[in-house]
Amino acid sequence: xxxxxxxxxxxxxxxxxxxxxxxxxxxxxxxxxxxxxxxxxxxxxxxxxxxxxxxxxxxxxxxxxxxxxxxxxxxxxxxxxxxxxxxxxxxxxxxxxxxxxxxxxxxxxxxxxxxxxxxxxxxxxxxxxxxxxxxxxxxxxxxxxxxxxxxxxxxxxxxxxxxxxxxxxxxxxxxxxxxxxxxxxxxxxxxxxxxxxxxxxxxxxxxxxxxxxxxxxxxxxxxxxxxxxxxxxxxxxxxxxxxxxxxxxxxxxxxxxxxxxxxxxxxxxxxxxxxxxxxxxxxxxxxxxxxxxxxxxxxxxxxxxxxxxxxxxxxxxxxxxxxxxxxxxxxxxxxxxxxxxxxxxxxxxxxxxxxxxxxxxxxxxxxxxxxxxxxxxxxxxxxxxxxxxxxxxxxxxxxxxxxxxxxxxxxxxxxxxxxxxxxxxxxxxxxxxxxxxxxxxxxxxxxxxxxxxxxxxxxxxxxxxxxxxxxxxxxxxxxxxxxxxxxxxxxxxxxxxxxxxxxxxxxxxxxxxxxxx
Numbered sequence: 001x002x003x004x005x006x007x008x009x010x011x012x013x014x015x016x017x018x019x020x021x022x023x024x025x026x027x028x029x030x031x032x033x034x035x036x037x038x039x040x041x042x043x044x045x046x047x048x049x050x051x052x053x054x055x056x057x058x059x060x061x062x063x064x065x066x067x068x069x070x071x072x073x074x075x076x077x078x079x080x081x082x083x084x085x086x087x088x089x090x091x092x093x094x095x096x097x098x099x100x101x102x103x104x105x106x107x108x109x110x111x112x113x114x115x116x117x118x119x120x121x122x123x124x125x126x127x128x129x130x131x132x133x134x135x136x137x138x139x140x141x142x143x144x145x146x147x148x149x150x151x152x153x154x155x156x157x158x159x160x161x162x163x164x165x166x167x168x169x170x171x172x173x174x175x176x177x178x179x180x181x182x183x184x185x186x187x188x189x190x191x192x193x194x195x196x197x198x199x200x201x202x203x204x205x206x207x208x209x210x211x212x213x214x215x216x217x218x219x220x221x222x223x224x225x226x227x228x229x230x231x232x233x234x235x236x237x238x239x240x241x242x243x244x245x246x247x248x249x250x251x252x253x254x255x256x257x258x259x260x261x262x263x264x265x266x267x268x269x270x271x272x273x274x275x276x277x278x279x280x281x282x283x284x285x286x287x288x289x290x291x292x293x294x295x296x297x298x299x300x301x302x303x304x305x306x307x308x309x310x311x312x313x314x315x316x317x318x319x320x321x322x323x324x325x326x327x328x329x330x331x332x333x334x335x336x337x338x339x340x341x342x343x344x345x346x347x348x349x350x351x352x353x354x355x356x357x358x359x360x361x362x363x364x365x366x367x368x369x370x371x372x373x374x375x376x377x378x379x380x381x382x383x384x385x386x387x388x389x390x391x392x393x394x395x396x397x398x399x400x401x402x403x404x405x406x407x408x409x410x411x412x413x414x415x416x417x418x419x420x421x422x423x424x425x426x427x428x429x430x431x432x433x434x435x436x437x438x439x440x441x442x443x444x445x446x447x448x449x450x451x452x453x454x455x456x457x458x459x460x461x462x463x464x465x466x467x468x469x470x471x472x473x474x475x476x477x478x479x480x481x482x483x484x485x486x487x488x489x490x491x492x493x494x495x496x497x498x499x500x501x502x503x504x505x506x507x508x509x510x511x512x513x514x515x516x517x
Contacts, residue, residue, distance in 0.1 A: 005293075005294060005298055005451070006289060006290050006292065006294070006452070007290070007291060007292065007293060007294075007298065007302070007451035007453050008451050008452075009290060009452070010447040010448075010451060010452055012286065012287065012290035012452060013290060013291070013443075013447055013452045013455045014443075014447075016192075016195065016283060016286070016287040016290075016455075017455070017502065019192065019283065020192055020193045020195075020196060020283075021487040021488060022193075022425065022484060022485065022486050022487055023487070023488065023489070024426075024489075027425065032191060034188075034189060035188075036105075037276075038188070038275045038276050038277060039188065039275065040119065040184055040185040040188050040274040040275045041272060041273075041274050041275065042109065042119070042120050042185070043142065043143065043144045043272075044123050044140065044142070044182070044271055044272075045142070045144070045271055045272040046140065046149050046269050046270070046271055047269075047270050047271065047272060048269060048270060049140075049149040049151070049269060050149070051142065051145055051147030051148070051149055052139075052147055052148045052149065052150065053146065053147045054084070054087070054088040054091065054092075054146050054147060054148060055084060055085055055088050056088070056092075058085040058088060058089050060339050060341045060342075061089075061215040061216060061339060061340065061341065062339050063215035063339055064338070064339065064340070065211070065336075065338055065339060065340040065342070065343040065471065065472075065474075065475035066365065066369055066472060066475050066476075068211040068212070068214045068215040068340040069207075069211045069340070069369050069370070069468050069471045069472050069475065070368070070369040070370075070372050070472075071210075071211075071214035071372070072372040072373040072374070073219070073373075073376070074213075074214065074217055074219045074220070077252070078252070079252055079253050079254055080217065080218055080219060080251050080252050081131060081132065081174045081251050081253060082131065082174065082175055082216070082218055082250055083131070083132045083133065084131065084132060084133040084134050086216050086218060087126065087131075087134070087175065087250075088146075089212060089216065089341075090177075090209060090212045090213060090216070090218075090250070091124065091141050091143075091177075092112065092146065093112050093208055093209075093211075093212045093340075093341060094112055094113060094205050094206075094208045094209040094212065095111055095112060095113060095120075095122070095124050095141065095143055095205055095208075096111060096112050096143050096146060097109045097110070097111055097143050097144070097146075098110060098111060098344070098345050099348075109143075109144075110348070111143060112208055112344050112347075113201075113204040113205045113208045113467060114201075114204045114349055114466075114467065114470055114482055115201045115204065116186065116189075116190065116197045116200060116201055116482070116484075117186070117189045117190065119185050119186050119188070119189060120185065120201075121181055121182045121183075121185035121186040121194075121197070121198070121201060122179050122180065122181055122182070122198075122201055122202055122205060123140065123141070123179070123180045123181075123182060123242065124140075124141040124177055124178070124179055124180075124205075125139065125140055125141065125151075125177065125178040125179075125180065125235050126138070126139040126141060126148060126175060126176070126177055127139075127156055127159075127160060127175070127176045127177075127178065127234070128155075128157070128174060128176070129155045129157060129174050129175075129258070130155070131174060135153070136153070136154055136155040136156075137150050137151070137152055137153045137154060137155075137156070138150075138151045138152040138156050138234060138235065139151060151236065151267060151269070152234075152267070155258060156234060156261070156262075157170070157173070157176060157258040158257070158258035158259045158261045158262075159230060159231075159234045159261040159264070160176055160226070160231065160234070160247065161257055161258055161261075162227075162230065162260070162261045162296065163226040163227045163230035163231050163234075163299075164223055164225060164226045164227075164247075164299060165225070165226075165227075165296040165297075165299040165300040165303070166257070167223055167225065167226075167249075167303070169219070169221040169223065169249040169252075170223055170247070170249050171257040171258070172252050172253055172254070172257075173249035173250055173251055173252065173253075174250070174251045174252075174253050175249075175250040175251055176247055176248065176249055176250065177209070177247065177248045177250060178231060178234075178235065178244055178246075178247045179202050179205065179206070179244070179245050179246045179247065179248075180235060180237060180243060180244045180245060181198040181201075181202065181242065181243060181245045182241060182242045182274070183241055183242070183243075183281065183284050183285075184241060184275070184278045185274060186198070186201070187279070187281050187284060188275070188279075191281055192281045192283040192284060194281070194284055195283075195284050195287050195288065195459075196459055196504075198245055198456075198459070198460075199456065199458070199459025199460040199461075199462060199463050199504075200459065200462060200463035200466065200482065200505055201463060202245050202246055202460055202463060203459075203460045203461065203462060203463015203464040203465070203466065203467055204463050204466060204467035204470065204482075205467070206222055206246065206248065206460070206463075206464050206467070207463075207464050207465075207466075207467025207468045207470070207471060208344060208467065208471070209248055210222070210248075210464075211340050211344075211468075211471060212340065212344075213248075213250060215339075215340045215341075218250055218251055219249070219250075219251060219252045220248055220249060220250050221248065221249045221376065222246060222247075222248055222374070222375075222460075222464075223246070223247045223248065223249060224246055224247075224453070224456065224457055224460070225293065225299045225302050225303045225453075226244075226247065226293065226299060227293055227294065227295060227296060227298075228243070228244060228292040228293060228294075229292070230261075231244040231247070232244050233264050234264060236264075236266060236267040236268070236269070239285075240280075240285065241278075243288055245456070245460075246460060287452075287455075290452045291451075291452040291453045291455055291456045292453075293453060302450065302451070302453060305449045305450050306375070306377040306378040307377075307378075308449050309378045309379075309381075309445075309446075309449045309450070310378055310379065312445035312446075312448065312449050336475055336476055336477055338475060340471075343471055343474050343475045344471065347470055347471060347474045348479075349480075349481045349482065350429070350479030350480060350481045350508070350510070350512040350513075351429075351481070351512075351513075352428075352429070352432070352512065352513035352514075353429060353432040353433045353434070353479065353508065353510040353511060353512060353513065354432070354510065354511045354512070354513050355389075355390065355432055356390065356510070356511045357390035357391055357392045357434055358390070358391055358392070358434040358435065358478060358509065358510060358511065359391070359392050359393065360391055360392060360393035360394050362476050362478065363391050363394070363434075363435055363509070364406065365472065365476065366469055366472040366473055366476065366478075366509060367384070367401055367406065367437075367469075368406050369468065369472045370465055370468035370469045370472050371384070371403045371465065371468075374461060374464060374465075375461075379403070380403060380461060380465075381441050381446055381454070381457060381458045381461050382439040382440065382441045382458065382461055382462050382465060382504055382505075383400070383401075383439070383440050383441065383442070383498075383501065384400070384401040384403070384437055384438070384439060384465075385398065385399065385400055385401070385411075385437075385438045385439075385440055385494045385497075385498060386398070386399045386400075386401060386408070386435055386436060386437050386438070387399075387416050387419070387423075387430070387436040387438070388434075388435050389415075389416070389417050389420065389431075389432075389433060389434055389435065389436070389510075390434045390435075390510075391434055391435055394408070395410070395413055396413065396414060396416065397410055397411070397412055397413035397414055397416070398410075398411045398412045398414075398416060398493070398494060399411060400494075401437075411494065411497050417431045417432075418431065419493060420433070420436050422489070423436075423485050423486055423489055423490050423493060423506075424436070424483045424484075424485055424506060424508070425483070425484055425485060425486065427483065429481055429483060429508050430483060430506065432510065433508035433509055433510040434509060434510035434511065435508075435509045435510065436506060436507070436508050436509070437469060437506070437507045437508075437509065438485070438490055438494070438503060438505075438506050439462045439465060439466070439504045439505040439506070440491065440494065440498050440501040440502060440503050440504065441458045441462070441501060441502055441504050442500060442501050442502075443458070443501070443502045444500065446458055458504060459504060459505075462504040462505035463505065465505075466482050466505050466507045470482070470507070473509050478509060478510065478511060478512070479509070479510055479511060479512030480507055480508065480509050480510075481508050482505065482506065482507050483506045483507070483508060484506065485506045487502065487503045490503040490506075491503060
């Protein structure tokens with residue numbers, strides 16, 4: 001009899017989740033401090049591999065940002081192979097360096113997608129066949145010099161087809177991007193809570209990536225069902241420090257699937273140390289191992305869980321219809337028409353909000369644009385709850401957002417700026433913002449259906465939704481910022497409607513004190 005899969009031992013997820021909750025007491029009692037002398041280096045540098053520079057001067061797509069952000073798929077079944085310029089734009093506007101600031105102590109480089117603490121713990125790898133102007137291989141993307149470094153020469157897509165149990169989008173993709181998280185680069189600040197941050201920070205990258213793929217008319221799909229060990233081996237990752245977390249298929253070709261994977265040799269390419277020393281947080285490896293899939297059969301079974309999730313979701317989110325206030329959310333057909341590239345370059349994390357209202361039309365546009373389908377075949381795992389502080393046409397209060405109908409259901413009315421401030425770790429930002437979007441997920445049915453892998457998906461989805469909200473807000477020339485929270489207090493505030501759900505992310509929206517340029 002086969003031993004049970006670690007993915008089905010959901011007690012391990014609950015152990016991690018409960019141990020990494022924030023409370024007022026845990027924040028005040030924490031002895032942790034930031035050791036700036038041991039700050040991790042923000043780039044993975046292979047010291048013995050020559051760079052292959054990427055083109056930097058590609059034309060903009062001209063696609064309006066809101067259209068690109070809200071697109072859920074590229075219609076049709078025609079072949080579409082990304083050119084080198086397409087890949088360069090996708091990599092740059094997903095994880096490239098877009099801003100630089102100089103401080104007394106040095107420089108900090110900001111990237112295209114938001115990241116907690118500006119620590120940028122995710123590495124991107126490209127796996128492709130022969131493309132126009134580019135040879136087949138496995139490459140590492142280096143944002144520091146905007147180049148790709150060849151790790152393996154040849155077509156290794158078959159390894160990913162095998163690892164995903166012949167996922168159709170991977171089997172037909174001429175290019176695949178694998179995202180891998182580096183523990184220490186984020187845990188230097190956030191310690192064991194970093195695995196939650198993996199989801200958020202990878203999610204914002206994917207939000208940008210999908211928007212750019214849409215603008216380039218490239219089919220793209222986020223794939224989370226794969227045998228982790230096979231993907232890690234392809235990239236030759238030291239899994240005590242770095243692990244594959246997600247992948248994205250790019251483009252579409254017809255014909256036979258890539259060849260059966262060949263035996264993989266160890267690469268052992270040296271890299272620059274991240275810092276003088278690293279602190280190990282075993283809980284990070286434990287939750288990642290618990291959420292890993294071990295066989296192709298397990299991957300196929302996991303992927304088939306989508307239909308069961310639809311039934312579980314219907315039970316978990318029974319509508320307790322209250323006052324459906326001003327529904328009919330829609331994407332604006334007028335207003336800012338900046339292309340997606342300009343919006344990504346303009347995006348930042350708002351540091352201060354003016355206590356000024358935004359319009360209901362703006363709020364609904366942000367919500368509707370951001371919650372278009374992400375997962376083909378099943379609905380979102382996260383639910384959206386809001387504290388409305390200042391939205392013209394909408395009474396202040398606590399609300400639940402019905403994604404299917406784009407309705408805002410009033411849960412309780414009142415001025416909750418003080419409560420918003422408290423829930424967001426007693427920071428001014430959520431108290432001053434016009435609206436705060438809290439993501440809460442029914443983890444019990446999610447884990448029952450998807451196992452521990454469902455926790456990874458839930459956190460990643462929250463990051464993707466948050467990333468889309470960021471982009472949509474900046475497309476409307478508003479501001480936004482992602483925040484963390486007091487877990488159980490968030491659930492309590494939105495209860496009884498949110499009873500049994502777990503907080504996963506928070507995004508504040510409003511007018512920045514220094515308006516975006």
